[in-house]
Amino acid sequence: MLIYAFLIIFESQTKYNRCGLTPFPMLQIKQFTFNPFQVNNYLLYDDTGECAIIDAATYEKHEKKELASFISDNKLKPVVQLFTHCHIDHMLGSRYISKTYKLKPLTHKDSLPFLENSKEYGKVFGFDVEKPVLPEEFIEDGDTVTFGNQELKVLHTPGHAAGSLCYYHEKQQFVIVGDVLFQGGVGRSDLPTGDHDLLIKSILQKLMTLPPETTVYPGHGPATTIEEEKSGNPFLTGVY
Numbered sequence: 001m002l003i004y005a006f007l008i009i010f011e012s013q014t015k016y017n018r019c020g021l022t023p024f025p026m027l028q029i030k031q032f033t034f035n036p037f038q039v040n041n042y043l044l045y046d047d048t049g050e051c052a053i054i055d056a057a058t059y060e061k062h063e064k065k066e067l068a069s070f071i072s073d074n075k076l077k078p079v080v081q082l083f084t085h086c087h088i089d090h091m092l093g094s095r096y097i098s099k100t101y102k103l104k105p106l107t108h109k110d111s112l113p114f115l116e117n118s119k120e121y122g123k124v125f126g127f128d129v130e131k132p133v134l135p136e137e138f139i140e141d142g143d144t145v146t147f148g149n150q151e152l153k154v155l156h157t158p159g160h161a162a163g164s165l166c167y168y169h170e171k172q173q174f175v176i177v178g179d180v181l182f183q184g185g186v187g188r189s190d191l192p193t194g195d196h197d198l199l200i201k202s203i204l205q206k207l208m209t210l211p212p213e214t215t216v217y218p219g220h221g222p223a224t225t226i227e228e229e230k231s232g233n234p235f236l237t238g239v240y
């Protein structure tokens, strides 16, 4: 009888998993698009409920509410706040995240001047930036960021902005790239610390060496793949 009961439980458990009905069986990616610059703000989470917030980009009150409601409705616990880079459109909501979830941001040390001067940069673009809580710890190329049962590999990819980082999830083969690479485009390099040759070098060395089927989630616009950009991105043709 006991064995029978065990088998039933085992079988139903197996079916449950096989049908994908387990809540959050794998890492989930929720994409929001916030502020007038239409920045993709990513939320990554798994069945532990722990989540990573990448590029806190909320600006308007209703955007903050939308993000917070998703987090509370799904019973998530933000445990890490990351930036792909610290141009103001990608960090407008950072202070809100730091205050609401008691999370200091984590970024590359070369990004620090952008955060320290964000109020001044904001004025240039007509934004009233809430001064971010500054990071106390930094990450760099080759580091691993963990949350829940997940691991993100940190790739240093300067060229669009100093301290640009991409986050690669090897198991599910995706990479979050900020403004380094877009569908059919690459990041601009005419802003302070931008360098086009360095950007192309970063893309070739750090992104184009990932498996071709890797999904690329950029800081603006739709997702693409490494394969698609390798073959069709006009900024990358002729540079191999």
Ligand SMILES: [Zn+2]
Residues within 6 Å of the ligand: 085, 087, 090, 160, 161, 179
């Ligand atoms: Zn940018």
